[in-house]
Amino acid sequence: MATPRRTPPEPPARLWRNPEPKSRYDVVIVGAGGHGLATAYYLARDHGIRDIAVLERGWLAGGGTVRNTMIIRSDYLLDESTALYDHALGLWEQLPDELEYDFSFSQCGVLNLAHTEQEVRDSRRRAFANQLNGVDTEWLGPEEVAEFCPVLDTSGESRYPVLGATLQRRAGTVEHDHVAWALARKCDEMGVDLVQNCEVTGFRTEGDRVTGVRTGRGPISAGRVGLAAAGRTSPLTDTLGVRLPLQSHPLQALASELLEPVHPCAVMSNHVHVYCSQAHRGELVLGGGIDSYNGYAQRGSVHLVERQLAAAVELFPMFARAHVLRTWAGTVDVTPDASPIIGPTPYGNLFVNCGWGAGGFKATPGAGRVFAHTIATGEPHPLNAPYGLERFTTGALIDEHGATGVAN
């Protein structure tokens, strides 16, 4: 078939400039993932700081922000966590209007399956804790699960019987790359310089302050520096002799070919380490746990993918004949208590936002907002006060392994 020879339409306007970096900024943010962009956005919007550069070693949002599986929820167990993640969920609900960008925020609901009696008890405890914190998590019995998500095998005959599930109806998915672009456009409009291909390799210091960063494109002075470099935070802080409790691991995900819409929500199973949703375009999107070893290669081991698929096919027998179209990996920075680190460092004007591990995408606007507050005022926001580095000395950990047993 011949393609008609028409003049092609004009490409859409660019969403941000590509400026040369200046030699100095009030605030330098390292990393143009969702968290770095959201931080710049709230610094400019709420704190009147506009002389900001966001420096990115690769391309904008090319890290975890576009490698994640887009699940957004706030049904974590502990008070500190629900406060932070639910703050983020509230912001997600406003952001499409505020950023004037439709990034397909779909509150399709997230099910967290329980396959054992102990998981039933733990899940109900988490649902009740959430309700006490004003979060809309419910407990569903097997029949209600079957009704909510008919593609799940709830027969009781399966290898991993579904004894029930928690459901958060306000939870769901958003299109991750569009979120980054929407934030980038607004940042750019407010005068923030988004500088790609600009790797930060170290810092310049004076006593216990940083005076700027060294980059592949020359030194840049800064009044304050905020790190939002996710899996690559340790190599940066190591240059200052600041050891953070982070371990960087590969985390993989995969997608099928485009299928008709059959899967109405997102389903997670901590027990079998798999989760699955269907993207708007039709791909089934699956993920699981991290690779066991430390790694920065943005690739993982194939037997993990095989295990995820084996588990997924048990839960969703009808997906057995779908095909894996592609798999990919990102680098996630994991902390000992599966909660992030957001706060000051031993260097007075250097701040870190890291350690989000396998589940920081959902927090993007919330993390950006509290990190912006921390950078602007020098003090943590009440929501991130419990998330400082000092908890690894005091022992006041925020142990969320129960709610993050599976990535996302």
Next chain:
Amino acid sequence: MLLIHCPWCGARDEAEFRYGGQAHVDRPPDPNAVDDREWGEYLFVRDNPRGRFSERWVHSAGCRRWFDVVRDTATNEMSAEVPSRSGRR
């Protein structure tokens, strides 16, 4: 999948092993003699380099012995497999 050289059994698939994280992390000989900061470091902080890293593996589905490896965390290239100094943990 990584191909890991067990010093006793030779090259085997990663699926036969379990990971033990950074090698040569010594428990403070007298825990009462260190302050909270040092104890916290011992409990929670490990090196996390992009590049060469000394780490421990155990051949859990084979000879069940621990050993140390130097692996490049950016390329996964492995070298210098030796029995773990501390034997097991």
